[in-house]
Amino acid sequence: xxxNNKIVEDxxxxxxxxxxxxxxxxxxxxxxxxxSFKLHFALNGKELLSYLEKKEGHDLPCLILLDYNMPGMxxxxxxxxxxxxxxxxxxxxxxxxxxxxxxDKDDCIQLGAVDYLVKPSTVKDLTxxxxxxxxxxxxx
Numbered sequence: 001x002x003x004n005n006k007i008v009e010d011x012x013x014x015x016x017x018x019x020x021x022x023x024x025x026x027x028x029x030x031x032x033x034x035x036s037f038k039l040h041f042a043l044n045g046k047e048l049l050s051y052l053e054k055k056e057g058h059d060l061p062c063l064i065l066l067d068y069n070m071p072g073m074x075x076x077x078x079x080x081x082x083x084x085x086x087x088x089x090x091x092x093x094x095x096x097x098x099x100x101x102x103x104d105k106d107d108c109i110q111l112g113a114v115d116y117l118v119k120p121s122t123v124k125d126l127t128x129x130x131x132x133x134x135x136x137x138x139x140x
Contacts, residue, residue, distance in 0.1 A: 045073025
């Protein structure tokens, strides 16, 4: 039983997000929902992929959240890279963006994202989205 508690305590979400304001909003809202989940931020795709490569199989994130428009590599390009490695197959991936383009959404879903969300404009909507994202972690 203690081992299960350890797994929950060690769960973390890997977030590819270059906007520092969005990082802070996410940090605050996730902490208000469930402090047992930690967030690790990468400012760009190369940093995110490098971070993942250093992780062992048992130490992978329970969710990968990707901003669609990041410098260096888009969320879509990161999904393409993640798809090449079977270690990341079972990790839910969510892309979020300011774009409402159905084409962007379809492309991301085809490359393995479980969802594509439009960045919310209110704290309540962000809280609802973060609760949903946490639920993907718990069901993974």
